[in-house]
Amino acid sequence: MEGRKKMQITAQLDDLVAGHVSSLFAQLPEAEGDFSAIHPPKATQAVLSLATFTPACPPKRSTTDRFQDLYPPELKEFNGENGKPIYFAVKGTVFDVSPGRSFYGPGGWYENFAGRDASRGLACGSFDEDMLTKDLQGPLDNLKGLRDDEMAALADWEAKFQEKYMVIGNLVSVGAKKS
Structure with missing residues (x-):
């Protein structure tokens, strides 16, 4: 897969999968609620990391922030x-x-x-x-x-x-x- 396409897919995962990964992996019988039991390849690890990653809303810049x-x-x-x-x-x-x-x-x-x-x-x-x-x-x-x-x-x-x-x-x- 060419690099640009891979980056686009990664970005889509970032935006689309975050809310659904936990429920999907919780349905896997081998996981039994413990995701550490799965030894996924690097790509799946990235998706799994989304299960616990909650994007922080960036704070609004105030006039006192030091740029x-x-x-x-x-x-x-x-x-x-x-x-x-x-x-x-x-x-x-x-x-x-x-x-x-x-x-x-x-x-x-x-x-x-x-x-x-x-x-x-x-x-x-x-x-x-x-x-x-x-x-x-x-x-x-x-x-x-x-x-x-x-x-x-x-x-x-x-x-x-x-x-x-x-x-x-x-x-x-x-x-x-x-x-």
Whole structure:
């Protein structure tokens, strides 16, 4: 299955299955109410994690919230390891995706995006490491070379994150003035 399709299916699972997984797995005789008795493959583990994952409604931004600009090396620190929150950037906007730790944190399907600019990977439907900017001290990814359909896919992801997660700030190039 191509990466983009896999990401779309994952997003659909995130949106559609969350309310139904518990009742479906409770009907399995081998589970007997104890989901730890099932040793599923990684894809099923992701679905099972939805059974206990309740998306948090992001708090409304108040005028006293501290909006922060982050340089890529600073963003990289927020990868979910050692109990840290999980942030990543999409088109220059930094989101706190910590409520989706099972997806974006260590061991999750999207873990390589944690602490990074995820824009190109989301646009291309790819989890590959080469979708991430290598030089964190260099310029931000300007997304050149993306097709119109990839930019449209990225806009869809951005809208989803805007709706679901709290905006922390902006990603800015090292050396750029922070606001």
